[in-house]
Amino acid sequence: MPLNLLSGLRKTLIFRLTLSYSLIFVASTMMLFGLSYFFLTVSVRDNQKIIQSRLKKFTSLAQNEGIPALVQAAGDRRNKFFVRVVGPDKKTVFMSPARSWSKFDLQMVEERPVGTGWQYFHARTDADVLEVTSAHLANGYTLQVGNDIEDRKEILEDFRETTIAVMIPILVIGLAGGAFFAFRVTRPIRNLVQITQSIVETGNMDARVPVVGDDELNELGKLFNRVLEKIETLVQGMRGALDNVAHDLRTPMARLRAIAETALQSDSGRQGRKEALMACLEESERVLTLLNTLMDISEAETGTMKLDLAPVNVSALIGEIVELYEYVAEAEDVAVSCNVPDDIFMRADRNRMRQVLANLLDNAVKYTGPAGSVVIEARARDDQIVIRVQDSGAGIPPAEIPKIWHRLHRGDASRSRPGLGLGLSLVAAVVKAHNGRIAVESTLGSGSVFTLYMPAAPQPVKLSVAV
Amino acid sequence: MRILVIEDDAKIAAFVAKGLKQAGFAVDQAADGEEGLQLALMGCYDALVIDVMLPRLDGLTLINRVRQKGIDGPVIILSAKRSVDDRIKGLQTGSDDYLTKPFSFSELLARLQALIRRSTHVTEPSRLTVGDLSLDLFTREAARADRKIELQPREFALLEYLMRNPGRVLSKNMIMEHVWGYDFDPQTNVVDVLVCRLRNKVDRDFDRKLIHTQRGVGYAVKSS
Numbered sequence: 001m002p003l004n005l006l007s008g009l010r011k012t013l014i015f016r017l018t019l020s021y022s023l024i025f026v027a028s029t030m031m032l033f034g035l036s037y038f039f040l041t042v043s044v045r046d047n048q049k050i051i052q053s054r055l056k057k058f059t060s061l062a063q064n065e066g067i068p069a070l071v072q073a074a075g076d077r078r079n080k081f082f083v084r085v086v087g088p089d090k091k092t093v094f095m096s097p098a099r100s101w102s103k104f105d106l107q108m109v110e111e112r113p114v115g116t117g118w119q120y121f122h123a124r125t126d127a128d129v130l131e132v133t134s135a136h137l138a139n140g141y142t143l144q145v146g147n148d149i150e151d152r153k154e155i156l157e158d159f160r161e162t163t164i165a166v167m168i169p170i171l172v173i174g175l176a177g178g179a180f181f182a183f184r185v186t187r188p189i190r191n192l193v194q195i196t197q198s199i200v201e202t203g204n205m206d207a208r209v210p211v212v213g214d215d216e217l218n219e220l221g222k223l224f225n226r227v228l229e230k231i232e233t234l235v236q237g238m239r240g241a242l243d244n245v246a247h248d249l250r251t252p253m254a255r256l257r258a259i260a261e262t263a264l265q266s267d268s269g270r271q272g273r274k275e276a277l278m279a280c281l282e283e284s285e286r287v288l289t290l291l292n293t294l295m296d297i298s299e300a301e302t303g304t305m306k307l308d309l310a311p312v313n314v315s316a317l318i319g320e321i322v323e324l325y326e327y328v329a330e331a332e333d334v335a336v337s338c339n340v341p342d343d344i345f346m347r348a349d350r351n352r353m354r355q356v357l358a359n360l361l362d363n364a365v366k367y368t369g370p371a372g373s374v375v376i377e378a379r380a381r382d383d384q385i386v387i388r389v390q391d392s393g394a395g396i397p398p399a400e401i402p403k404i405w406h407r408l409h410r411g412d413a414s415r416s417r418p419g420l421g422l423g424l425s426l427v428a429a430v431v432k433a434h435n436g437r438i439a440v441e442s443t444l445g446s447g448s449v450f451t452l453y454m455p456a457a458p459q460p461v462k463l464s465v466a467v
Numbered sequence: 468m469r470i471l472v473i474e475d476d477a478k479i480a481a482f483v484a485k486g487l488k489q490a491g492f493a494v495d496q497a498a499d500g501e502e503g504l505q506l507a508l509m510g511c512y513d514a515l516v517i518d519v520m521l522p523r524l525d526g527l528t529l530i531n532r533v534r535q536k537g538i539d540g541p542v543i544i545l546s547a548k549r550s551v552d553d554r555i556k557g558l559q560t561g562s563d564d565y566l567t568k569p570f571s572f573s574e575l576l577a578r579l580q581a582l583i584r585r586s587t588h589v590t591e592p593s594r595l596t597v598g599d600l601s602l603d604l605f606t607r608e609a610a611r612a613d614r615k616i617e618l619q620p621r622e623f624a625l626l627e628y629l630m631r632n633p634g635r636v637l638s639k640n641m642i643m644e645h646v647w648g649y650d651f652d653p654q655t656n657v658v659d660v661l662v663c664r665l666r667n668k669v670d671r672d673f674d675r676k677l678i679h680t681q682r683g684v685g686y687a688v689k690s691s
Binding site: 279280281282283284285288292306324325327328331347351354 | 682
């Protein structure tokens, strides 16, 4: 169990961050210690050099001025070195006063034969060491010079001990600091994980990641929240669309069923059955159109409608639509006129905008009635293209205006006309998907104006062709 | 003329096969992609009708394989997906036409015949005739019982389309696509209005009507 816990822990980001942090911390501390140790060692070696140079100095003094001069210099109070001069008979001629070097057993120094290299004499009381070297003088005399290296050697040893003692708290501090640091840094990640987990478990999309500050992880949190919002809109849209489709299909399906059932029950003969079948076909056609339009609306509303955005020449597009409705308008005795400058462009999906304008013109022509007129105007205003479709129809009662955008809403005036009641919902959804806006003004008795505000596009640069 | 129908839904397959046989085609059927591919690779079909979602091997891959083998007869895709992207994907794969389910059989038949006509390079007639109605494609003049009929461009286009497919019911969608080149459904049926105008010019003064309405399906020109 603890093993499992450990291997689980090993995988966590916090653990890895803590470990790396404390490793770096401990490593750099150790490096610092190592460096100090190195310099201390060097200074110990320096000590030997100093003793050696003093030895040389005394040697040359003895050679130039004789032993008495040496003895005098060695006995001087300023001399901080241990000096012993041994005669040819191995008897001590001079030795630094015992009181300055009382820590050491000077008798042992005298007893020990004079060596050639470095000799060490440990103090009686503490860990001090007297480091001594020697040189031969003329006439069989020998000179010994030394110094107490107690402080340096001891420091070095202390240093080693302290290092080991200090390493433990350093390790603890490193681990604790690392853990704290890792814990703090990973807080946004933990929030994210927690929120995601709660969403996965409960399916509730309301939760949002708390965002404090502006660093990268909080930026991630913000982006995650935006993704959540998008998904939420999408899911809600899909749910709504499904409800709508189910609801809206029931009526025509019921009609379809009724036609088929009536035909089966009645004894209407061959012709009657044929009529019923044709009615079924018509009804199924309507169902299909309804379904397609509902899908279009929900796609546009949820932002999943694929728009092939490009600069679209407004005048050409309106021209096409007016031409499409030419005969319809003629049949309804409605005069359609356009007032659109040639060189304005909007950023839109050509097919979708064609559908939008066709729906608006369709409505305008349908509800204007004989001897009426429809005027389509467009102009560029700032970075928008404003398209007005004005009819001289009966107008929309103020109470009905907010409802005209609802799906399947059909005003009293329109009930007698064929149509699904989805035209304006589709128009509104598609325009919104283009980041456009649509507004309506209506005066009872004198007509309505639908105004589209679409994003303008710069006039596409035509490649000049030499003629 | 031999046609291969690859469709896993037994009802739709039977419905299509029956209709095609009635229209005078020899029809073979396959219920999954692998079987369909085997048959198609024999290369003895004048056209293929292929469902996109098939068991064992999907329709688009199947078309790809068939095209790789150098078989370039007409292919019509049947699919329940109606988005423009899916259409484009289907057409890019190498199919010649794309029909969304649910579809009307007469539309499938008309499209199929148009494709076969194109692939077999039948020479273009300069003159179309149905009963006593004639259409001169060069001078762009129409006449019935030797009486000249004045037609506007869209009316002419519609009549030409109907007369190129005599006796065949053309759906409103097909007419919309063919006469205006749009594939969306305007609310008021502009097609109805255009047909009505054409009727006034072609049929009003005659007892024998040539333009027929098939309710729920579309329109056709026939002399009987």
